[in-house]
Amino acid sequence: MAVVKFTLNGKAQSVDVEPRMPLLWILRDVLAMTGTKFGCGGGFCGACTVHINGSPVRSCQTLASGLNGKSVTTIEGLSADGMSHPVQRAWIEEDVPQCGYCQSGQIMTAAALVAKAPNPTDADIDEALHGNLCRCGTYQDIRRAVHTAARYRRAQIPADEKAQEKGVLA
Ligand code: FES
Ligand code: FES
Numbered sequence: 001m002a003v004v005k006f007t008l009n010g011k012a013q014s015v016d017v018e019p020r021m022p023l024l025w026i027l028r029d030v031l032a033m034t035g036t037k038f039g040c041g042g043g044f045c046g047a048c049t050v051h052i053n054g055s056p057v058r059s060c061q062t063l064a065s066g067l068n069g070k071s072v073t074t075i076e077g078l079s080a081d082g083m084s085h086p087v088q089r090a091w092i093e094e095d096v097p098q099c100g101y102c103q104s105g106q107i108m109t110a111a112a113l114v115a116k117a118p119n120p121t122d123a124d125i126d127e128a129l130h131g132n133l134c135r136c137g138t139y140q141d142i143r144r145a146v147h148t149a150a151r152y153r154r155a156q157i158p159a160d161e162k163a164q165e166k167g168v169l170a
Contacts, residue, residue: 001016002016003015004016004064004065004067006067006070006071006072007070007071008031008073009074009076009077010077013072015030018064019063020065022062022063022064023050023059023060023067024041026064026067027050027074033076035074035075036048036049036050036059036074037101038060039060039101039133042060045102045132045133046105046109046131047104047105047132047133049109051072053070054071054115073108075107085111086114086156087145087149089148090146090149093145094144094145095141097138099135099136102136102138106129106132109128110149113128113146114149115153120150122143125143125147126143129143129146
């Protein structure tokens with residue numbers, strides 16, 4: 001066992017676990033945070049996607065030993081109320097989920113995309129989300145919702161940040 005210290009949804013977190021324990025099981029079994037889903041366990045489906053330092057990663061493939069000092073965000077930490085992040089608002093507006101099982105992973109991947117691509121194309125969306133599988137086939141709804149989320153985000157961000165994205169400010 002080893003103590004691992006990282007930031008989880010903006011708060012300091014410490015767990016005493018086997019160094020080879022995947023982050024997915026730290027979240028679900030140690031910390032009882034079940035919003036992040038177990039799908040394949042092999043890095044193929046994307047159901048377990050979280051952010052580490054702002055980038056989407058497969059938590060089933062991320063070992064405890066690599067977490068020290070990192071910042072982890074899960075679906076529970078995307079917004080304070082669970083629905084006000086632009087991607088969450090868009091998912092509700094566009095009525096995306098069917099069974100819902102893959103959706104926290106889809107949302108986390110989409111949130112990372114709209115954070116770095118203010119106006120993603122269909123190709124950008126397909127490239128970012130191609131590794132997130134959905135048994136219910138919600139892909140067209142997801143693509144539409146990502147466009148909506150990007151629009152919400154563009155409307156939210158402050159004017160000086162918009163100027164930076166357009167290259168007006170250094
Ligand atoms: S559960 Fe991690 S990629 Fe499928
Ligand atoms: S909504 Fe059912 S697996 Fe994606």
